[in-house]
Amino acid sequence: MRKIPRPFKMPFGSGMIVEEASITSKYHEPTIQLLKFDNGDKVIRFCSYNKGRFSRSPLMVDEKDLRKLGKMTFLTIRDVTGIAQVIVKDEAGEKIEGVTRQSVIRIQGTIQETKARDFECEVKADQIEILANAKHPLPIDPIGRLESNIDNRLNARALDMRNQKTASIFKLRHHVLASIRKTLTEKKFIEITTPKIIGSASEGGANLFSLEYFGKQAYLAQSPQLYKEQMTLGLERVYETASFYRAEKSHTGRHLSEFTSVDIEAAFMDYTDVMNVLEDLVVDVYKYTLEKCKEEQKTLGINIQVPKYPFERISYSKIIDELKNEGEKLEFGEDLLDSHLRIVGKKHPGFFFLIDWPIKLKPFYIREKEDEPSLSRSFDLQFGFLELSSGGTRLHNPEKIKTRLKEQNLDPSKFKNHLQAFDWGMPPHAGWGLGLERLLTTLIGIDNVREVVLYPRDPERLTP
Template sequence: MEIKKTHNIGTLGPAMKGQKVVVGGWVEDLRELGKLSFITLRDVTGVSQIVVAGSENLSQVKDLTKQSVVLVTGAVQESKARDFSFEIKAEKIEILSRAVHPLPIDPLGRLESGIDNRLNARALDLRNQKTASIFKIRHHVLLCIRKMLSESGFLEVNTPKIIGSASEGGANLFSLKYFDKQAYLAQSPQLYKEQLTLGLERIFEISSFYRAEKSHTVRHLTEFTSVDIESAFMDYTDVMEILEQLVVSVFDHVEKNCTEDIKNLGIEIKKPQAPFERVTYKQAIEELGKQGLSLAFGDDLLDSHLRTLGEIHPGFYFLTDWPLKLKPFYIHEKEDDPVVSKSFDLQYGYLELSSGGRRLHDPAKIKARLEEQGLDSAQFEDHLKAFDWGMPPHSGWGLGLDRLMAVLTQIDNVREVVLYPRDPERLFP
């Protein structure tokens, strides 16, 4: 059986009148009109009307179900149909796969399905053009990120996801047996990417990471995609500027290259302007105080606090200079104020998208900070020894790709922008 297409539907047009083509896709609609049948055929690039005539072809499609996959050989011709600028007159139709009804969801969206039903049939859900557009945009976002960071002198790397110790001292790790040893799934590439600056200077990674948090919100996942960078000879303000440039580049790229997908989603891209506002932690607690929320320096900001700040600062902004005690052991203090850290979070309103800062590169200071936070420096022996080999000063950040996608596409639930999301309740499909 021949299965090769000569053209994608999106490459066809009325200027190709009379040309013979072979197209393949799935049947969105099928209607009979006298001695003719009309198929609405879609592939990932576009949609076309197929005109079916002749007893053999008509018998082929008589009992054809919607969403079945067919291969059509025919000639391009002008169309009188209002919704099509051209159509294909079928010479031959091959049914490659029949869809069995009833389908678990209607991929055309005419019958609305809840998010759980759609995720249970995710592969079929991708035939919905709104859903497909989300992941076409995600593809472009990844292209843009890789291009921008590569052109800024960063090398893409891959760090291990199966690790031998709780790398950042956190409790929210998935544990597993690694043959006869105890192992964990990595919650970030933090320690590896710091070590890699020793020889490669500027690196980035785009990969899945794992957090064993039983969070039931529209913004948390147990498996998430993180974009991480680390750079030698940069301070935290330098990597903040790179993050800012990256976000602006992503919005600009999508606006210019995803016009049809933006239309399918019914949104308007709200491209941010650089530089983003910078709000210090001290300024933030002063603003919260004016709203009747009394906080002392060193108190962590709860979700309710961030929501109030998000009303004051509704777009992208950096929340900087956090108290050192609220940050991980590897974050550098400010030289002129050692209780304050060289750190930042990138916020979109209340939503945290990224966290980063300047890292300690003095092993004595790192060991002291580990002790302050009640962590056993022996567990970090493999990491610490790299700091005796000439570790350069370095800074970096991690950006939640899924949350950025939710902001970009103006979708509230982060599960919508992940193909097969994992949360405390969802392990299949």
């Protein structure tokens, strides 16, 4: 129901419209409107071309409400535009015999006002056609009356999408992606698409899925790192939102074998600059979904809270000191384990940047700090204990890159296609990669990333 105060006069009502609702056809044409006036009048307005007739196709019979009362049957129907109540009797009632919940039907009838609290209007059905009957018993209850565990829901994911909470998660995901693209486009970033079948590891390491590629050894990309760096040579600011792959045998609610990453790379930016871009993007996502996803928030029982600027920037050195004060035996230069980050997360529960990591803990392409070469110009974005993003300033001197590759026991000859771009005048650049699924869990307030992926892939799940 939209609240749009404006004067309006009709034969059946006049005054200032305070609320207006429309039901639209599958072609997005308005078929009926419900108007509420400031004098208390409530009027259903029919568009001239349908003259009060209702014709919607297809519609799903919602399991939460299919009931008989004497000779009348009451159905709750829904499609992408919303839900409505249908009253079926007489000859039309004979056709509804045998229809199962979650079936797909076509209805024609007359719109009328209703006394039902949950609906603005109802439809008196004249004609009903069953387009597809749902076979029972169903593997899960899409209405949610009976709780289903996540594995059963994932095995019947298409049916699970009829659960309004599940559907709301993916509507939120849609709007998060829309917000990300909007923010980065406004900041002059160009969206690119990089290869997902590659000939060498993007970042070194062994956590790669390998495959035979026409008689050659190939891998599924674990990130767009090398390609997005190369693109700054000509496009300056680029981003990609795509699936990537890591063969990590992790069995947590935070890890996936196939995940969606949002990556940026920008010429003439330092790590402080791209931290600002990331901070803006995250806050924009929260603002955008707060405004655009009111129904989804209501369905999920959440209230999106926009994080405050600026995110705290905490150095690795300070975190080490904090952990030592908590009794942890940890020396400078050691990586932070999950147990360490959980301690840190209790003290810093919101968004914060963990900056200036030891250079030896970072990939070969990360640049050192000139005044402290043992440290790097790098950061992680944390939400409490949860790492959301990693980024930094990149090396753009090819000789330094070769040296760093050797220091990390990587063969520079396997990176020759990447290194040649640095001989053509590679500008200084910086960037980051952000885990979309993890960001969504912070937004929605859930612990398992599988909830925000249609068909997740992990060490145990390859189908459906």
